[in-house]
Amino acid sequence: MTLSLRHHIDLLTSPDPVMMVSVAAVKGSTPREVGAFMLVTRNRTAGTIGGGNLEHQVTRRVVDAFAEQLDGKSDTAMLPNGEIVRFPLGPGLGQCCGGSVEVGFHLLDAGQKADLGDVLSEIASEPVSQSGRWVMLPVAGDAGGLHIAASDSLQAGMLASGFGTERGGIVTINGAETLCLRLDEALTPMWIFGAGHVGQALVSALAPLPFDVHLIDSRDDYLDRVKGENLHIHQSDKPQDEVADIPAGAHVLILTHNHALDFDICRAALMRGDLGFVGMIGSQTKRARFVRRLSDRGLGAAEIGRLTCPIGIQGITGKQPVVIAASVAAQVLSVREAQMAQNQTTKAASDGVG
Incomplete structure (x- = not known):
């Protein structure tokens, strides 16, 4: 099973809440490309957005939010969801890449976990060469939920004209800002x-x-x-x-x-x-x-x-x-x-x- 998808699928089939953390945009030198993503629960992660202090700080933020929610100090609505947060990769993070990363946070509900798990299972069993599968996630303030599409669909065609890389990015679909991530590796x-x-x-x-x-x-x-x-x-x-x-x-x-x-x-x-x-x-x-x-x-x-x-x-x-x-x-x-x-x-x- 490629790309450690087994770990992703295991997390998505667990009862624990799951946050999808992704690289939404980059500028300058960065440890991962646009479209890289990881899944974070209260005590486990799958995937990587580049490691180092950036990933540590992002993971800590999600885990702390989950802990506060579990302790009753906050409800689900207070968890970061649909946010895009910019992290400069400089002295503040103890990383010297010199660029900056915009990180997306999306809390997955039960239906979204199931949908994402299903498509990752399909990719693991039958990898896609050129067609591709995408997940589309709303940016905070815009309505709509997680949506998965193949790249030959109408929406994926809109994606192709919205940014210069097949790995993902933020585009406008039907008037709403949407974060788009490619789930397979464009083999x-x-x-x-x-x-x-x-x-x-x-x-x-x-x-x-x-x-x-x-x-x-x-x-x-x-x-x-x-x-x-x-x-x-x-x-x-x-x-x-x-x-x-x-x-x-x-x-x-x-x-x-x-x-x-x-x-x-x-x-x-x-x-x-x-x-x-x-x-x-x-x-x-x-x-x-x-x-x-x-x-x-x-x-x-x-x-x-x-x-x-x-x-x-x-x-x-x-x-x-x-x-x-x-x-x-x-x-x-x-x-x-x-x-x-x-x-x-x-x-x-x-x-x-x-």
């Missing part, structure tokens, strides 16, 4: 061709990371050995034909047992032109040979330039499958983060923000 589709030793190690390395992994091989016996989260198994006698079904923006890693098959998959992937990353295991010699053959088959410099081979980050030279997998996982995670930052910058520019 990036990752297609791995080859279920050999390195392919198996990559599945394990990518399991806790924000990728929705598809593993393709012609060999049933190799595929039968692989288990993992966010994993889809595809047996195909012609793996190169599967390239046409890969969604735009997906990442592709090519590491089959056959160089001729590597070439066919590589050529098909590079001809797509809309994939986020195309990487292939191999040496500089293999790359040079493939570049010549790709050029002979009519691919231009721009298409060939989209190929990353060898794969992995500089400085890691170990050949063990687990070492290669760790190096490649770091590389594709770096590519993913850069692409997300570029998408945010592009959207901000198109919206006239800057």
